[in-house]
Amino acid sequence: xxxxxxxxxxxxLSRAELGELLEGEPAYRLDQVWEGLYRQxxxxxxxxxxxxxxxxxxSELLPPALTLVRTQSADRGTTTKHLWSLRDGHLVxxxxxRYRDRTTLCxxxxxxxxxxxxxCATGQVGFDRNLSVGEIVEQVLGTLQQASSTDRAARGGAIxxxxxxxxxxxxxxxxxxxxxxxxxxxxxxxxxxxxxxxVGVIPGIERMAKARLPVNLAVSLHAANDRLRNRIAPINRTxxxxxxxxxxxxxxxxxRRRISLEWAMIGGVNDTDRDAAELAAYTRPLxxxxxxxxxxxxxxxxxxxxxxxxxxxxxxxxxxxxxNATVRRNRGTSIDAACGQLRADKLVSIRKxxxxxxAER
Numbered sequence: 001x002x003x004x005x006x007x008x009x010x011x012x013l014s015r016a017e018l019g020e021l022l023e024g025e026p027a028y029r030l031d032q033v034w035e036g037l038y039r040q041x042x043x044x045x046x047x048x049x050x051x052x053x054x055x056x057x058x059s060e061l062l063p064p065a066l067t068l069v070r071t072q073s074a075d076r077g078t079t080t081k082h083l084w085s086l087r088d089g090h091l092v093x094x095x096x097x098r099y100r101d102r103t104t105l106c107x108x109x110x111x112x113x114x115x116x117x118x119x120c121a122t123g124q125v126g127f128d129r130n131l132s133v134g135e136i137v138e139q140v141l142g143t144l145q146q147a148s149s150t151d152r153a154a155r156g157g158a159i160x161x162x163x164x165x166x167x168x169x170x171x172x173x174x175x176x177x178x179x180x181x182x183x184x185x186x187x188x189x190x191x192x193x194x195x196x197x198x199v200g201v202i203p204g205i206e207r208m209a210k211a212r213l214p215v216n217l218a219v220s221l222h223a224a225n226d227r228l229r230n231r232i233a234p235i236n237r238t239x240x241x242x243x244x245x246x247x248x249x250x251x252x253x254x255x256r257r258r259i260s261l262e263w264a265m266i267g268g269v270n271d272t273d274r275d276a277a278e279l280a281a282y283t284r285p286l287x288x289x290x291x292x293x294x295x296x297x298x299x300x301x302x303x304x305x306x307x308x309x310x311x312x313x314x315x316x317x318x319x320x321x322x323x324n325a326t327v328r329r330n331r332g333t334s335i336d337a338a339c340g341q342l343r344a345d346k347l348v349s350i351r352k353x354x355x356x357x358x359a360e361r
Contacts (some may be wrong), residue, residue, distance in 0.1 A: 009132070082142070209250055218291075
């Protein structure tokens, strides 16, 4: 085996890099290891057509990037949250959601997040660091390997991967895109089954527009006027709505993929008829789809979710204004696995101050 630098995990290595590491071994060994890891989705120790001595040597040189700390299940076992420890002790979470016709893996791209969106638990705990390619890839491999033998995902059924866990994916573009290419080329997951979600980091959107794979793009919008969005998503001060719309238009033209706009329904903050009208005016030129997400409770945010009837009214308003909108069903709320709730067991104190709508306005 060849020498390698730094301290990578097996998931960090590309196929070519692993081939260099296996220099001196029969050429078919690379195929066996790579096929076992990414097509069969098996742990290295279980790729039994590779000699045990070689498996041991690889694992000693390239130890796993992640260690599973805990799993929690909700929704009658259809939602499972995994808490992972990185080698340096930082924690990240990923979520597996099983549906009748699909399995979706929600994965993290950073330990913590620097975007500071007001309602998001990850943003409330702050930013630790970017994840490596291996730390991203091994969330998917580890989750599938943890799934039971009767799970459709574990047997190689169609899966969706969404970068909607902890962190801002486009603030860690290099690692995220390398992971996307690994999922596509080596795991056989089509681009239409991969979604990158961003709060609106325009340089990353522009890079995605020029990249080869036409993956889905989702934008956490939550407000369609700059004053309110500056408060909910501070990144808007750097990349305001008008500039974001131009980047999204360019992405749609380049990739011919419908863009999704995510809108957390916050009671009295962004759920009025005026908000619906502003959202519709912003959405129609983009021909985007709107996902309305009932606000999930987080320890550091004092506002309440919009009532169910208000959400339905908001959706109806959008429809009347020519916008296609869906009310998303929350999954994993009871185990803090739903949208905006991932915080990797870090304690967050409730902010002091008024909970009235004008505090956000």
